[in-house]
Amino acid sequence: MNNHQTTLYRLASGSLIALILLCISWEMWLAPYKHGGSIWVIKVLPLLFPLRGILQKNIYTMQWSSMFIMFYFIEGVVRAMSDADSLSRLLAGIEIFLSVVFFLSTIYYVRPFKKIAKAAKKKAEEQANQSKPIT
Template identity: 50%
Template sequence: MMTAALNTNDLVRLSRNSTLAGMLALLVLCFLWEAWLAPLRPGSLLWVKALPLLLPLPGVLRGRRYTYQWLSMFILIWFIEGVMRGWSDSGALRYLALMEVALSVWVFCFAVLYARLTRAPA
């Protein structure tokens, strides 16, 4: 019987790829939500809320530990917005907000995991 144990390098790669995938999914969700799926009113510029997610992208792609550290706090903006809109909105908007919450938690968890796995030994 063969066990599939993950070593540290596999976990680092998994956390890095998962963080990137979550960020891109959240970027697409925020853009589509405010621009096409359920804009508050025609011509609304709320889709701009997705653009700050591009700020940590270069550091995430390069695997910079510091970027992952501040990303873990930065992503909480989308978590808070998702919780507030999930609480106050109804119908399809509530489900979009819950997806935003889930994706922000996903990014948070994997960014923290990456930062933890790549820290210097004591």
């Protein structure tokens, strides 16, 4: 793995972990809906599903989680536009930033692997076509 890929991987895993920590602290202490913590902290649970695969550099996990993270982007946009509390709007902006960083870093991390897979598939199809007997 080259230096660029390492940077993208670190950005992806770091932004996911930061998003998990942000959501927990947001809903428990910083700006919860109710004083003393909010049940909305459960929004962190879906973020835990891809964590293991991301930390293991699983390409398939990076692919599906890059689409899945858009739910957090949408939530951030909605809360940035609608929450009355200025701290909550700031936290929503951070959520937007972290979800965009995760999305872009996973997309660009997976890109070379997809090119390799596409080339291998094309080569396999060509070999299969050449080995067919002519009737």
